[in-house]
Amino acid sequence: MREKTYVEDVNRSIYDIKNEDKDSYKLEEGLTTKIVEQISSEKNDPEWMREFRLKSLEIYNKLQVPDWGPSIEGLNMDEIVTYVRPNTHMSAKWSEVPEEIKETFERLGIPKAERESLAGVGAQYDSELVYHNVREEVAAQGVIYTDLESALRGEYAEMIKEHFMKLVPPTDHKFAALHGAVWSGGSFVYVPPGVSVEIPLQSYFRLNAPGAGQFEHTLIIVDEGAYLHFIEGCSAPKYNVANLHAGCVELFVGKNAKLRYSTIENWSKNMYNLNTKRAKVEEGGTIEWVSGSFGSHVSYLYPMSVLNGKGARSEFTGITFAGKGQNLDTGTKVVHNAPETTSFVNTRSISKGGGISTFRSSVVVTKNAPKSKSAVSCQSLMLDSESRSDTIPAMDIRTQDADIGHEAKIGRISDEAVFYLMSRGIPEEDAKALIVSGFADNVSKELPLEYAVEMNNLIRLEMIGSIG
Amino acid sequence: MQEKLLQINNLSVSVEDKKILHGIDLEVNMGETHVIMGPNGAGKSTLGNALMGNPKYIVDGGDIIFDGESIVSLSADKRAAKGIYMSFQNPLEVPGVSLGNFIRSAMEHRTGKRIKLWDFKREMKQAMDILQMDESYAERDLNVGFSGGEKKKAEILQLLMLKPTLAILDETDSGLDVDAVRTVSKGVEEFRKDKKRSLIIITHSTRILESLNVDYTHIIVDGKIVETGDASLIEEINARGFEKYEQPDRREQ
Amino acid sequence: MNQGLDIKINKLPSPTWNWLHMNETELKKIKLDKQGLMEEKVPAGIDKREERFSSFEDIKTGMGNGADILINSAGISPLSFSVKEGVKEAEPLKLDFSYEDGENAGNSVELYAGKDSEVTLIMDYKSSGEGLALVQTKIHAEENSLVRLIQVNRHSKDFICMNDIGVNLSDNAEIDIINLFLGGKETYAGCHTALNGKGSRLNTDIGYMTYENQKLDMNYVASHKGKKTKSVINASGVLKDNAFKLFRGTIDFLNGSSGSEGDEKEDVLLLSEGVVNQTIPLILCAEEDVQGNHGATIGRLDEDLMFYMESRGMSHQEIYELMANARIDAICNMIPDEDEKKRIQEYLGRGMEDE
16 A cells, blocks of 8 residues: 555544643633734734734633533643744745745645646745735736735725624634634635636645644635635644644625635644634525535534525535544534525534544524525444444524425444445455545535545545555 | 366355355356256345355355365455455445446456556446446446346446456346346356356346356255256246245245 | 522533524423322223332433422422233323413323333323413333323413423333424423333324414433334424424434434424424434434425415415324324324314214
8 A cells, every 4th residue: 555644643642631731721821912912013913903803802801612512621722822923924936935834835735736726826834824826817807816914904905804804703702702813814815796716726724833823814705796716725733732723714705606615624633623614695696615624633613604695505515534532523504694595515424433523503594584495414424333423403494485404314334335345356444445435425526636536535544544 | 266166065154143054065167157046035145145255144164165265264355356256136325436436446456456547448338338338327326326227237247347257146137127137148148258257146037047058056945955957957947936845834834 | 489490491412502592491480389180090900109119210301300300399299100010001091181270380290111011191281371380201111011102282372381201211112102282382392211221112203283472392302222222203393473493302322322223303384484493403423333314394385295286276375274284183193092182173173073
C-alpha cells in the first residue's frame, strides 16, 4: 500500500487535559478588553469595528457555554493565544510568501489546484491571510475576491459594514460573540448582478501554531442572478494542546442568485471546531451546502439557511466521519420564512473506533411560508459497538399548507454485502471501505472530482489507515 | 492447476446452529460440469455458500480441497483469488459503488495488476454485448434498482470478466423469463469455451441446462447426496420429481 | 393548602437547542388535592392487591420524576393489580376515571403481569368543568407475558390531562399500547418503556385530534437494553384551528442491545392555518448491530389522493374531514372492547348512526 499522508497516532494527552482541570474555564484570564483593543489597533480597524469588538466581548462574557452538545471542558481559554500573526504580509504571488509557509500550502496542493481548477485562491495561515489572488478574467467581470480586512477600508467598506455579523449577530451564541471580539483574517467576495463565476474560488485555512485560535470571517455577497461556487478547506497539524476554531461565514444570496458553498474540513484531532455558518436567500435564490467533516476533536457545526424570499431554495448535503477520540456534532438549520420555499437535507454519518457522531437539525416553517416543502433524510452507519451515533432532528411547522417529510435510518454494514464483495476477491477491509465510500457518495458526487478523490482518501485513511 | 480441481470430503455444515449438510462427498475435475438438484431446503445453496466461504455457514466437519489445498479456513476473498466464483441467488445491492468500478477493482485484486481503463472498457463491452446489456449499466450502482433479470445478467457479466476456474451458479435461472434464460445461458456457454474451466450448477429447474453438456448430476436430499448419475438423471427428475429419494416420514409433513 | 409546585416533565432524553423549546416542559404551580374517583371492573383472573409493589418505584416513566413528585406530594396511594403466572385473562380489566369540576386529582395504577400471562387494561378518562387529572400507570411484564394497555382521553374541553406511563419488560414480554387523545384543554403524555429482557417487544399506537386551542405535549421513549428487542411507535393525528402539538419520540439503543430494531412513524394532518406542529424524533445508538428507522410526513394530503377523491365529487373540506376521521377510526378499531369504541364515537358526536 502506498502511504500518501503520514498520520500520527492520536495522542491521549489531549483527552487527559479534561480531567486535570475541570473548573478552569475562566474567560477573564484568556480574553480581556486590553487584548481586544490591541487586536483592533493592530488591524487598524475603523472606529465602528473597534466598538463592535468591545460590544461583542461584553456579550461574550455574559453568555453561557452551550448546555446541550458535546463537552468543551477540555477547551481551556487560558491556554488559547487568541491572536497569532505570522511574520509576513499578504501577497498576490506565491514567490513572495515565506518559504516555510509556501511549502506547507504546496504540500496541501493549493498552488497546483489554483493553476488547474480554481478561479481564485485565498490562503490563511493562523490568523492572517498570506496569499490572495484571483484570475484576471474573473476580476474583469467585476468579481471582488479579497481579504476582509483590506476590504473594510476600501471601496466596499459600506457594503461590509451593512452586512458584517448581521446574519450571525454576536448575541447568537457564546462563540459567535467571541468571534465578534477577536475575528481576524478571512475573505470577502462580491459577485455583481448577472455574473456567473464558472470555476470555483477557494479559501484554505491552515492553523499552524499550537494552542492557537483561528477566527476568520468569510463574507460573500452574490448579487441578483449571479452564480458562485466557493470552496473552503481547513487543516492543521497535530499538537498536544487544544486548538480553537471559531470562524464565521455569512452568505447573502440575492434574488435568483445561486451559491454553492463546499467544505472539506480536516482539522487535526485536537481542534475544537465551533464554527458558525449562515446564508440568507432572497426570492428565487438557491444556497447549496456541501459539507464534509472529518477532523476535529469536538465539532459544533450547523450551517443555517434562512429562506427569506418567495421560492428560495436550500440544499444541504453532508457527511461526518467520527473516529477515535472525536465527538462531532453536525447538521443543519433551515428557516422557511417566505412562500413556496424548498429545503432538502441529505446527510450521512459514520462512527468508528469509539467516535461519537450526532446529526442535529431543525426545520422551522413560519406562518409566512405557505406552500413550502422540506425533505430531510439522514442515515447513520455504526462500524462497531464502542462508538455512538445519535440523530436529533427537530421540526416546527406553523403553516397548514406545507409538505414536510423526514426520514432517518441507522444501521450497520451488512455482513452479506461484505461477503458478496469478498466472494469477488476483495479483502474484507477493502470491502468495508468500499461500502463506506459508497455510503458517502451523496457528498462525493457533489464535489469537484479532485475533492471527491481527496474525500475518498480520507475515508480510506480512517477505515484502513492507508490510501490505496 | 491440478486435474482434480475440487474435492469435498465428508463435509458437514450448519447455519445458525442448525445442521444442514451431513457428510457430502464430491469431486470435480478440470473442465467438468456438475449439476446439483434437489427439493427446496435440501441444502443445495448451503453447499454453494460453504464452498465460497460465507461466514454464516459453519463447517462442522470434513474438508474442502481446491487445487490441492484445503480452503476451509480461507476467507471468501482468498477463495476468490484462488479462482472460485459463486453467482448469488440474491445479489446484494451496494449503493455508491458502480458496477464498472467494482468489476475493475475485483479484477485488479484477482490479478494483482493495474488494468488500463481502455483495455477494461473494451473487454467489458464485449462481455456486455454477449449478455445484451446496455453499456450504461456499467455506470449504475451495483445491483441497485436492477430487476431480477438484470441482477442475474450482472452476475454472469462478473463471471465473464473475472474468469474463475470454478464457477458455482446458484439458481441463476430462477425467476427469469425464457429470453433471459437464453441470454444467461449464452454467457455461461461463453465461459465454458475455455475447456479448463469447471462449473457447478445448482438448480431445481432444467431450463438453463439445455444448452450445456452436463457430465454429472447429483441429487441432494436432506443434506446428503442420495444419487449421482450422468445427464440422463436430469430427465428422470424432470419426469418423476424427487419423490423417490425423499424419506416417507418427510413426505407426510 | 399548598400553592402548587413548579415541575419539569417530558424531558427529551438528549437535549438540543434551547430556542426550540422542545427539551422539556415546565408546568407552574401545579397541585393535586386528592385521589380521583374511579370505577373498576375486575375480571376473575386478575387480583387486586392491598399493598403496592415496592419494586415498582424503580420503573421509569415518560414524564419523569416531576410526575412522581406530584403523586407523592398528594399522598396518593396506588391501585395495584396482578395477574398470576400462566393466567390468560380474556376479559379486560376496566378502569373508568371521572373527575368533577374544580378538582385537582391524581391516580396511580400498578399492574404486574406474571410469567406467561395475558392481560388487557382499558383506562377511560372523562371529566366535567375545569380541573386537572394526573394518572400514572406503571407496568411490569414478566417473561413471555402479553399486556395490552388502552387509554382514552375523553376529558372536558377545559380539563388538564396528565397521563404518565412506565413499563418494564422481561424476556420475551410484549406490550401493546394504544393512546387516544381527544379531549382536554392541555394534555401531557409521557411513556417510557424499558425493553430489558431479551426478545421483548413494544407496539405503540397514538392517535390524537387536537382542535381549537387544545395543547398536546408528548414524550415517548423506547429504551432498548435487551438483545433482539423490537419497538414500534406510530403516531397519527390531526391538528385544527389554533391547536398546538409537540411530539417527542425516542428510540434509544443502549450498548448491548444487539439484534434490536426500532421503528417510529409519524403522520400529521394539518387542517388550519393557525396550528403549531412540533416534532422531534430521536434515534440514539450505542450498539452496532441494530436497525433504527424514523419517518414523518406532515402537512397536506397527497395531491394524487386529493384528485382521486375530488373526481368522485367530494369537496376539499369533505375530503379533509373524512381523512381526519379515518385516522382516529383506525386507532379506535384496534381497541378490543365494543363498549369503549361506542363511548369514543359518542364523544366525537358521531353517536349511534349505525344502530
